[in-house]
Structures are given as C-alpha cells and as structure tokens.
Amino acid sequence: MLPSYPSVEDMVSIRPLDFELLRNEVVTDLHYAPSFGKHQNLQQQIRMLEHEFSGQSRLKLVHATLNVLLRRDIEVDNVYRQFRRLWAEHGDLLIETLDSRWLISACDSISDHSDDSCEASNAALCSLFMNTLKLTETERLITASAKPDPTRVAGRTPLFDGMTAFLPTSGDMPANLLKRLDRRLSPETLIGLIGRELVSRALSADTVFSRLAEWQTNHFWQGYLFPRPAPTRVLRRSVTPANPQPTTAEPSRPGYILLNDTGRLGDSFHFGTVYACCAIRQNLASLQWHEIGWANDRARFDALLADAKSPPTLVVLNGEGTLHHGAARAAELLSICAHAKQLGMKVAIINSVWEDNPSSMEELLKSADVIPVRDSQSLASLPAGLSATVTPDVSIQLFLRTLRKGSFLPPQHEIGVIDSVVPRNSAALLRFAERADARFFVMPIGNLRKTRNAVAERSGHVWPRLLQATDLMAAKAWVTGRFHGLIAAVCAGIPVCALPSNTKKVEGFLHDAGLAEACLLDPTWTDAPVLQQRDELARRFETQQSAAFIEHREAYLETAEMKINQMFGAVARLGF
The missing domain is CATH 3.40.50.2000 (Glycogen Phosphorylase B;)
Incomplete structure (x- = not known):
C-alpha cells in the first residue's frame, strides 16, 4: 500500500509539502528491492521506487517521485517548484544520502526545467560527465582484458580523429580536467554542490580515474575534489517555529508528547536515531496513541501545551544515549518529565542509558511511571529501590524489519x-x-x-x-x-x-x-x-x-x- 502522505496529488499541488516531517520518517511499507526499468503505470512506478527506498528517509523517496513526475510532464510548474524547495531546505541530507543515479537525475531535472540557462548548461555537463563514465565502465565490463598492461600505450597512440590515448604514469589530462572542474563547480550554487559530490564519488570509486591514478608517477590527482564549505543559504532547512502547532486533535485517541526526538537535534541526520524515534512513533500509533508533537527543550514543550486543544495524557522521554554523566540537557529533559507529572500526566522514560548521574537527576527520575532502560549495566546504575526493567534498544525492531527481509x-x-x-x-x-x-x-x-x-x-x-x-x-x-x-x-x-x-x-x-x-x-x-x-x-x-x-x-x-x-x-x- 502506498503511504497516505504525500500522495501524488500532494506532490503536484501548489501547497508546500511538509519536508521536515518526511525527513524524519523511514520508509517501512514494503521490503527493499532495487528498482530497474520503467512502468507505464505511474502508481506501479512509484511502488517500485518505494521498494528501492525501504529503510531510508522518506524524503529520498519523495525526491525520486518528483523526478519521475517531471519526466512524465505532470504539472511541471508545481512539481519543479516543490523540487527546488526540497533542495533549498534539505540539500544537506540529499547531497549525502542520494546515490549517484539520483544525483544525476537531479541534474537532468535542472537541465530540463531551470530558467537559468547557465545553470541548465552546467547541469547538462555534470550529467554528461557521469553518463560518459557510465558508458566507459560498461564497455570495460564487456570487453576489458583480465590483465591490464599500461605499456600498451607508449608515446603517441592514436584513437580517432586526431585524438590520442592518455599516457599512463605521466599524462596530465585528468589532473588538468579536475582543476578546471574544481574552479567551475562552486558550492555556492546548487548544481555546483551536486557536481562536486558526483565528481568526488567518481574519483573515489573503482573507475578509470582511480585505476589510472595508481600508475601515475607525476601530475597526480586526489580521489575527491577538495571540500569547500557551502553557504548556509543553499543548505538551510525550514526553521521550526517558536510556537510549534500541535497536530490535529483526535478525541478518540489519547495524546502524547515525545521528548528528545534525537533525529531532529541540531542540523544533523543520523539514521540510527531516526530509526529509534520512528520505531517509537509507529508502535504507539499501532496501540492507538496520537502524537500531539515533539519537544527537545522546555520552551518547545511549553509551547505545545499552550497550543494543545486538550492536554496530553502522556509524556514519553526517549532517553537513548542522553541520560549520562550529569549532562545539562539530560537534567532539563528530566525536569520536564517532573513538571509533566505535576500537571497530572503519566511519564514513560524509555530506551535509555543511565550512567554516572548526580542525585539531583536521580530524584527527577522518580517522576516516571515506567522506566525501561536499554541494558543491565544501566539498570545496576539506577538508584536503589527504583522499579525498572531492561528492554533492548527499540531500533532493533525496525532494523530487523528493513534489513532482514529485503x-x-x-x-x-x-x-x-x-x-x-x-x-x-x-x-x-x-x-x-x-x-x-x-x-x-x-x-x-x-x-x-x-x-x-x-x-x-x-x-x-x-x-x-x-x-x-x-x-x-x-x-x-x-x-x-x-x-x-x-x-x-x-x-x-x-x-x-x-x-x-x-x-x-x-x-x-x-x-x-x-x-x-x-x-x-x-x-x-x-x-x-x-x-x-x-x-x-x-x-x-x-x-x-x-x-x-x-x-x-x-x-x-x-x-x-x-x-x-x-x-x-x-x-x-x-x-x-
């Protein structure tokens, strides 16, 4: 079954997609299978892509689907607007998690639809570079000798129409080419950012570049373009409002607030913590709990309470690797739990390590109604007389589902x-x-x-x-x-x-x-x-x-x- 959000109708709409939500969701609807070929039926094509992105951020699946819609000329203006906003707000994630195939696809979309002719041309050149390399490596798979011999190229060796073979050991063409690319592909532009990543991946993989580099005695080149910082404006994601809006109330289901959504800490992305938070959400949803919102500090927690139409029944603190060595942030999270308890809410502190914490934090811990820690060493570190159990890390459940069955x-x-x-x-x-x-x-x-x-x-x-x-x-x-x-x-x-x-x-x-x-x-x-x-x-x-x-x-x-x-x-x- 395809996910209810976002549907194709959502993606072709003028209404902005909630990319922040999708960034922190894991595709778990279908088992992993690599995609190949093209289905004429759009829903079958998207279903094939959902298999390909199983176990990964749903944002990547949305990116792939937007590219498919652009290739099929479906509501191009709206879809390309979503595509550019996705890259503007979440380029930090896409540039590191998409494989080269989908980065090339992004170049093709920019080449086809950008209003900036210079940007479109540069995108086409990035696609040309990578697809020419693809043809070279494909031809090598079919015809290459099992015993490479660089001495077969000695001096001026003709290829075609005045072109001569690159001279292994001392030729300077790749080094000069890469210097030009390094100058032209500026991380201050979207296509420069994508192009630099593609070239670096091509240089560091088992390709003609890395194989020839092994024989060089001068005119060396690195296995990547030297990293240069990209301006914040290119990679900036949507900023969470100071007063986050709780999700729509569902009176028939009790509501909870998730504390310590580790997948949303800072500007980072860590697929282990995203798995843990996704497992918490999926389990509670299956047990008829409704998430009112998430908070990683007291200010956001108070804002959620102020805006909620009805108070939450429960606060769930995802302790994960946070509650140790008396960290200030750990103390703040525990104080929120104690405050919630005073307001009449139930408190569950789950999925947590507990190590070397002061007595003040131990006192705050007593506000919890249930305390399942992740391992026996954490259990032994808890204050005497506190009722607690050991439950292994919740991400195990999702890792088993996505990695074992694909x-x-x-x-x-x-x-x-x-x-x-x-x-x-x-x-x-x-x-x-x-x-x-x-x-x-x-x-x-x-x-x-x-x-x-x-x-x-x-x-x-x-x-x-x-x-x-x-x-x-x-x-x-x-x-x-x-x-x-x-x-x-x-x-x-x-x-x-x-x-x-x-x-x-x-x-x-x-x-x-x-x-x-x-x-x-x-x-x-x-x-x-x-x-x-x-x-x-x-x-x-x-x-x-x-x-x-x-x-x-x-x-x-x-x-x-x-x-x-x-x-x-x-x-x-x-x-x-």
Whole structure:
C-alpha cells in the first residue's frame, strides 16, 4: 500500500509539502528491492521506487517521485517548484544520502526545467560527465582484458580523429580536467554542490580515474575534489517555529508528547536515531496513541501545551544515549518529565542509558511511571529501590524489519568501517580504513564535513560517506565505533566488531546479548599495527559465522523483539 502522505496529488499541488516531517520518517511499507526499468503505470512506478527506498528517509523517496513526475510532464510548474524547495531546505541530507543515479537525475531535472540557462548548461555537463563514465565502465565490463598492461600505450597512440590515448604514469589530462572542474563547480550554487559530490564519488570509486591514478608517477590527482564549505543559504532547512502547532486533535485517541526526538537535534541526520524515534512513533500509533508533537527543550514543550486543544495524557522521554554523566540537557529533559507529572500526566522514560548521574537527576527520575532502560549495566546504575526493567534498544525492531527481509544486492566490499563519537577512536578507525583499503562511513552528518576536511588536509585517499541501510548491506563485515552501527549489523546478520563508546552502551548491549567475547574489541586495538588489527578482526569474524554464535544471536534478537513489544504495551496501558 502506498503511504497516505504525500500522495501524488500532494506532490503536484501548489501547497508546500511538509519536508521536515518526511525527513524524519523511514520508509517501512514494503521490503527493499532495487528498482530497474520503467512502468507505464505511474502508481506501479512509484511502488517500485518505494521498494528501492525501504529503510531510508522518506524524503529520498519523495525526491525520486518528483523526478519521475517531471519526466512524465505532470504539472511541471508545481512539481519543479516543490523540487527546488526540497533542495533549498534539505540539500544537506540529499547531497549525502542520494546515490549517484539520483544525483544525476537531479541534474537532468535542472537541465530540463531551470530558467537559468547557465545553470541548465552546467547541469547538462555534470550529467554528461557521469553518463560518459557510465558508458566507459560498461564497455570495460564487456570487453576489458583480465590483465591490464599500461605499456600498451607508449608515446603517441592514436584513437580517432586526431585524438590520442592518455599516457599512463605521466599524462596530465585528468589532473588538468579536475582543476578546471574544481574552479567551475562552486558550492555556492546548487548544481555546483551536486557536481562536486558526483565528481568526488567518481574519483573515489573503482573507475578509470582511480585505476589510472595508481600508475601515475607525476601530475597526480586526489580521489575527491577538495571540500569547500557551502553557504548556509543553499543548505538551510525550514526553521521550526517558536510556537510549534500541535497536530490535529483526535478525541478518540489519547495524546502524547515525545521528548528528545534525537533525529531532529541540531542540523544533523543520523539514521540510527531516526530509526529509534520512528520505531517509537509507529508502535504507539499501532496501540492507538496520537502524537500531539515533539519537544527537545522546555520552551518547545511549553509551547505545545499552550497550543494543545486538550492536554496530553502522556509524556514519553526517549532517553537513548542522553541520560549520562550529569549532562545539562539530560537534567532539563528530566525536569520536564517532573513538571509533566505535576500537571497530572503519566511519564514513560524509555530506551535509555543511565550512567554516572548526580542525585539531583536521580530524584527527577522518580517522576516516571515506567522506566525501561536499554541494558543491565544501566539498570545496576539506577538508584536503589527504583522499579525498572531492561528492554533492548527499540531500533532493533525496525532494523530487523528493513534489513532482514529485503532483497539486497550481494556485498561488494570485504569490510566497512564506521566512525565513533569518541574522537580518538574515530581517528583510529579512519586510519585503519586507509591502511586496509576499506570504505569509511560516518553516521551523523555533523561529523561528515569535519572528517572530510581532515582527510583532505593531509591528502588521505579514503572519501568518507554518510552511512545508509544500503551501505550497511554492501559489506561482508563491519568494524564500528557507533552503537547503532553495531545494532544494525547484528540485526542484519553481518559479522561486526565494536569499540567502546562514550558510555558503556556498547558493552552493555553485547554483554546482555552474550556476544561480547566475539564482538567487543579491546581499546588497545586502536594502537596495534594494521596487520595485527586485521588478524584480530578476521579471527572474530570467523567466530561469528559459527552455528553456535548465530543461534545465540538469533535467540537474543527474538527475545529483544518480544521485550520491545511488551514495553510498548506497558506504556500504552498508562492512558487507559
């Protein structure tokens, strides 16, 4: 079934789409399957696209659908207006999460419909560059020799009509071409932003550029265009109003406010936290709860209460990785819960770590009616006498649904590497990826630009990318410093090793699951020689492919799903 919002009628309407809402929704209606070909029937085409974007931000599906509508000349003026507004407000997400196919599609739409002839021409040139590369790589797949021999090109080797072959080792054509592109593709323009990303991906992938670069002895070129900051106005998203409007009241359903919507913190995007918040919303909706709104601070919470037609019955605090080490923001969220309790609302503090918090926060915690923490170590850290339970991270439910049941393409890479919230560990993981020639991914957008700048400043050869569900399934094994990277790989059934994080959440999860011996890396791993690091990972990955390990992992995940369902049942009963 296609989602009720946005429908095709919404997309062709003059009314602006709610892109902020769509950014934080995950497509879960259908199982993943790569799309191929074209359906004459529009609804069948959109359904095929929904399969392709399963497990990903719904904003990406909307972008693809807008491009389809433009190709079919359906309400072009309105659709292109939505398309440009989407890029103006959420270009930060699209530029990092769309694959090259859909970035090229965006170039084609701009080339076809932009009123700016210079912009349209530049868009056509970006599309030409990438599609010519596509033809080159396709021809290579069909005809290339299994044994490359650069000596077959020596001196002036004719191709056609006066064109001569590029001279490996010393030719300067690619370096000069890339210098010109670097000058022309300005991140101050939309097409420059897209073009720079496309060229960088082409340079860092297994293409003619990276293969020829291996033979160069002079006139070198990098595996990316040097990152340059884009002006805020190009990537600015809609600003949330100071007085957010609650959603339409539904008298037949009790209402709740979600505290700590981690997917909306700052200007970032982290598909693990988006999964967690999406799982909370989907479960409560299925249990007949109505979301009045979300708040990440006291000001927004008070604004929601002031504008609500009827007071909420329940406040749900998504504790996630927030309630630790006496953080000021954690204390503020707990004080909101205590205030809600005084106003007569029920309070559920769920999906939380709890570590090294002061007695003042422990006192605020007592306002909660239910307190399911994520692991046994958090449970042991709670104040004595407090009634609480352990329920594994709620994102497990959504990861299992999207990653286990999809028809993903076979893995293309031996190992993938994910960054860490701990800067030292993140640097060590990046160093390992470079030495091991592995792909490196960052989970929050906020860290991506910073990591790319650090790589470029020292001429590193790994081009970091923002992790998506399809990336996760494209590697045979993972090493990660991120809690949700670990969760996702375990749920996908992919071997994974993890470093400790800024709290004991990684250790807590792995010890509760009985997987620590095979998956948990000692912190000293970061300082070991790369061959020793690889050997350690290989040994652990082999253990994780044993029948005993798989049986234990699957039993834990089955129990985790059951506990998550039971927890949401207990939360739902607070309103009845």
